[in-house]
Amino acid sequence: MSDSAKRGRDLFFSDRTGCVNCHSGANFTDELYHNLGVGMDAAEPDLGRFVVTGEEKDRGAFKTPTLRNVELTAPYMHDGSQQTLEEVVEWYAKGGHPNPTLSDKVKKLELTESEKADLVAYMRSLTGPFTPVRTDRLPE
Ligand code: HEC
Numbered sequence: 001m002s003d004s005a006k007r008g009r010d011l012f013f014s015d016r017t018g019c020v021n022c023h024s025g026a027n028f029t030d031e032l033y034h035n036l037g038v039g040m041d042a043a044e045p046d047l048g049r050f051v052v053t054g055e056e057k058d059r060g061a062f063k064t065p066t067l068r069n070v071e072l073t074a075p076y077m078h079d080g081s082q083q084t085l086e087e088v089v090e091w092y093a094k095g096g097h098p099n100p101t102l103s104d105k106v107k108k109l110e111l112t113e114s115e116k117a118d119l120v121a122y123m124r125s126l127t128g129p130f131t132p133v134r135t136d137r138l139p140e
Helices: 003-012 085-093 113-124
Strands: none
């Protein structure tokens, strides 16, 4: 791992960014739904989890995606509105997009340009082989 990726890892797991509050565990996801404000400025926003539960708190909330192999899975977010990891980090730095059900875990971040680059380097370090699934042993 590069020094930049190591600094990015420390940032990712720090209270300064809070990334790990949602991207947690072995697969970097809490398997829960949060509103970051992605697409909420559209004329008819995709209401996400709300469509399933009808609960107000779920309006515009989407499931936290894994960050494994994330550098290979552009474009990003449920609507593919972000093209690069740099763009995603900028999104978080400005605190997402304001809307009534924005997660209280999303806040403006004070990050220097080199810290933003470190976060991207860390996410690039999460690229690795997919866990093989042995299909020859599945039941008929
Ligand atoms: C409040 C919980 C939460 C926090 C905090 C959070 N994320 Fe996320 N992250 C999500 C959710 C939910 C999505 C999907 C949002 C959507 O599609 O509308 C996402 C999407 C992403 C994506 C796009 C992945 C893809 O495949 O589309 C990346 C990259 C990412 N987050 C990195 C980070 C980084 C880096 C931080 C810290 C600066 C961070 N996240 C903080 C919940 C969170």
